[in-house]
Amino acid sequence: MAGQSIERREILCMLALAAGAAGFPGFCRWSFACGHVGADITQIRPTAYRPLFFSAAEYATIERLADIIIPTDETPGASQAGVSEFIDLMVSRDAALQPGFRSGLGWLDAQSRKTFGNKFLSLTTAQQTSLLESLAYKKKFRAGEERGREFFSLVREYTVMGFYTSEIGLKELDYPGLKFYAGSPACPHKDDPEHLHLPGPKG
Amino acid sequence: MPPQIYDVIVIGTGAGGGMAIKTLCDAGLKVCALNSGRRLDPEKDFRNHRATWEMKFRGFGDPATRMKDTPGFLDSEYNQGAWEREIAFTTAPGTKWMWPRASAVGGKTNFWGRSSARFGDIDFKAATLDGCDVDWPVTYQEIAPYYTRVEKMIGVASTVQNRPSNPDGVYLPPFNFRCLDWILQKGCEKSGVPYLPDRLAQLTVAHEGHPACHYCGDCTFGCEVGAFFSTPWFFLPSAEGSGNLDLKTNAIARNILTDADGKAAGVAYVDRASRQEYEVRAHAVVVAASCIESARIMLNSKSRHWPTGIANSSGQLGRNLCDHLYATTASGYLPQLLGQPSFPDNVSANPIAWMPRWQNLKSAQEEQFIRGYSVYPDGGCAEFPGYYDRIEGFGSSFKHEIKRRYPTPVSFTVQAPTLPSEKNFVDVDPDGKDSFGIPMARIHFQWGDNELRMFQHAKQVSAEIFRKAGAVLEYSADEPEMPGYSLHETGTCRMGNDPKKFVTNRFGQTHDVDNLYVCDASVFLNCTDKTTTLSILAFSVRTSEYLLEQFRRGAH
Numbered sequence: 025m026a027g028q029s030i031e032r033r034e035i036l037c038m039l040a041l042a043a044g045a046a047g048f049p050g051f052c053r054w055s056f057a058c059g060h061v062g063a064d065i066t067q068i069r070p071t072a073y074r075p076l077f078f079s080a081a082e083y084a085t086i087e088r089l090a091d092i093i094i095p096t097d098e099t100p101g102a103s104q105a106g107v108s109e110f111i112d113l114m115v116s117r118d119a120a121l122q123p124g125f126r127s128g129l130g131w132l133d134a135q136s137r138k139t140f141g142n143k144f145l146s147l148t149t150a151q152q153t154s155l156l157e158s159l160a161y162k163k164k165f166r167a168g169e170e171r172g173r174e175f176f177s178l179v180r181e182y183t184v185m186g187f188y189t190s191e192i193g194l195k196e197l198d199y200p201g202l203k204f205y206a207g208s209p210a211c212p213h214k215d216d217p218e219h220l221h222l223p224g225p226k227g
Numbered sequence: 228m229p230p231q232i233y234d235v236i237v238i239g240t241g242a243g244g245g246m247a248i249k250t251l252c253d254a255g256l257k258v259c260a261l262n263s264g265r266r267l268d269p270e271k272d273f274r275n276h277r278a279t280w281e282m283k284f285r286g287f288g289d290p291a292t293r294m295k296d297t298p299g300f301l302d303s304e305y306n307q308g309a310w311e312r313e314i315a316f317t318t319a320p321g322t323k324w325m326w327p328r329a330s331a332v333g334g335k336t337n338f339w340g341r342s343s344a345r346f347g348d349i350d351f352k353a354a355t356l357d358g359c360d361v362d363w364p365v366t367y368q369e370i371a372p373y374y375t376r377v378e379k380m381i382g383v384a385s386t387v388q389n390r391p392s393n394p395d396g397v398y399l400p401p402f403n404f405r406c407l408d409w410i411l412q413k414g415c416e417k418s419g420v421p422y423l424p425d426r427l428a429q430l431t432v433a434h435e436g437h438p439a440c441h442y443c444g445d446c447t448f449g450c451e452v453g454a455f456f457s458t459p460w461f462f463l464p465s466a467e468g469s470g471n472l473d474l475k476t477n478a479i480a481r482n483i484l485t486d487a488d489g490k491a492a493g494v495a496y497v498d499r500a501s502r503q504e505y506e507v508r509a510h511a512v513v514v515a516a517s518c519i520e521s522a523r524i525m526l527n528s529k530s531r532h533w534p535t536g537i538a539n540s541s542g543q544l545g546r547n548l549c550d551h552l553y554a555t556t557a558s559g560y561l562p563q564l565l566g567q568p569s570f571p572d573n574v575s576a577n578p579i580a581w582m583p584r585w586q587n588l589k590s591a592q593e594e595q596f597i598r599g600y601s602v603y604p605d606g607g608c609a610e611f612p613g614y615y616d617r618i619e620g621f622g623s624s625f626k627h628e629i630k631r632r633y634p635t636p637v638s639f640t641v642q643a644p645t646l647p648s649e650k651n652f653v654d655v656d657p658d659g660k661d662s663f664g665i666p667m668a669r670i671h672f673q674w675g676d677n678e679l680r681m682f683q684h685a686k687q688v689s690a691e692i693f694r695k696a697g698a699v700l701e702y703s704a705d706e707p708e709m710p711g712y713s714l715h716e717t718g719t720c721r722m723g724n725d726p727k728k729f730v731t732n733r734f735g736q737t738h739d740v741d742n743l744y745v746c747d748a749s750v751f752l753n754c755t756d757k758t759t760t761l762s763i764l765a766f767s768v769r770t771s772e773y774l775l776e777q778f779r780r781g782a783h
Contacts, residue, residue: 092621092622093621093622093625094621094625094626095622095623095626097623097626099626101626110285113283113284114284114287114290117284117289117290117291118290118291119291121290153622156621157620160619160620160621161619161620162619180621181616184612184615184629185285185287185611186285188611188612188615188629189279189280189285189286189287189611190279190280190285191278191280194278194279194280194610196626196630197569197608197612197629197630197633198568198569198633199569199608199610200569200570200571200572200608201443201444201445201571201573201608201610202276202278202443202444203442203443203571204441204442204443205441205442205443205571206441207403207431208402208403208431208440208442208579209403209405209442209570209571209572210403210404210405211403211404211405211406211408211409212406213406213409217409217410217412217413218409218410218413218563218697219406219409219410219561219563219564220563222563222564222567224566
């Protein structure tokens, strides 16, 4: 996709424009001039991804876990952002991570069978959620599940890393960087320095 | 053909070396500069205009090859090959030391934090005030004109603040306060702590032919347009344009060569790729390889005249290694900003404000520690929501909470100076050589009580400021960051009038060898509560001009 990175020559050109525009009353200091606006964020994904590290079954579980951790709701989630591919790539390049992921996936399936009589991927959504809640929320922790909690925390970490470094993830946050600003960003609430009377969050 | 004899060899191209190179070349001297790493091409090597998803490993770098246990800015995918990976060092038993070295041309100026406060007489005369160690052999009045010249060269954004610990300089317009700054400033006001625009060498307006900052992203990955000071953007082009500079890259200085009288005659270096050793000759040598490396080179320069290292008749070479203790004293979020739209308040991923030293100002002994520390506030909409691990759970509620908290993170970092100590020094490992065949630096370092007390004090005050600013405190560090983390090491070749106690004189010229000069933070008596780069530049221009004067009167 064109226009994602700002080239030096474009920046220098913008700087020259800004120098001219700074005194112009219509110039919006918060607007940015690079090609990020309206960029099409459809993720192009190969139809059949071949994992570098995980087996097909392991990979499918990672994909499912990532999507439970950051689901698609009003905005796109982990699967649209290609998070499982990122996790596979990182784990494939990091020998120290591999045992934790592999044995953790084993633990999860064993626990699923023990609790619900089937491997994790074959459980209902409610069953999957219930298993993971006991790994994710302190008040639901169960004795003897330390390894499971460690694994869940690892998957969650890499899911967050993958999602919020994707174009979809940074769009979700409305990341304000990688743009061109004509002046150093200033607080727009000058009459409320303690910020006690801000308009409520939208939505 | 006889071998070329340069006027001066400068080892290092960072702040100290870069300033020496520029000053000497501009004045017409023939200079050979040695740099241990390669030359960077900002357009190719700096990727801070690149989005994370445009990089294979999303900016984290390849897990198979990246250096472990180092801060994220090191060896990241944004600037590969800029940081030292090959030159090994050792630590004495019980010492922990992190040593981030930027070996690329320009050194750490490519990636520095840009905070640029002047030292003052409160620093230079600290020993008189509190009886610890010795005063600097210079006064503020003497150094002030050099600070002014440096500020004009590099461009520093700030305001006149009239703070007793922080002399004011010549400034470009300051950074604007962001939402979080106004909120924190209120909290500081209620706690009796100053909260002011930092002195920031980042161009808020175009300056001396360099473009103004466009606030695109993380400056510590390197600037593609040169909108903050670094020697490759600011000094080296004019030096190269003068025709007087011969810059040798991937040239790892091994030792300083001496003549029959024990004077400096040149430098032996190892070529990084071929491992071949070469020699260059000159009438004078400037060492500016950064504090620990400068000491290593000099300690490795043994000869009949200098059995323990060149210019070390005092035995003080390598001694008095100082560093800033860095630690997160408070971290959490500002509930006032929960759910607010994202705002470009963290676009340079560095503080724009500071809490300059406010302790021990009325008298030297007000607190449980002597001297003082500064605090840097950080926060805002970062490129990565690093606070996610403070939010429990998963699913839509997790995702929404990450979004809701996006504008709110805030954290304080203390910058506390160590005091010079006999226990903290650099020597050469008697048993080990690095892969270039050069004896390794061995670091001996422990935090002292004074800086640890500052750390505890800073934690208490930070918690109070958080409370009074209405911030939620979620974390404060139990332990400081590893020594070396600040990249602000000083000492090892301290300056002073007594040749028995100091390595260099008050001009950075070694007492023992009059054609050997030191132009980095090695000459500093201690590290003060301020950052080092601006002062390295000011002392380096002064030393370089002193060297020039010696040349003009025929001494070298």
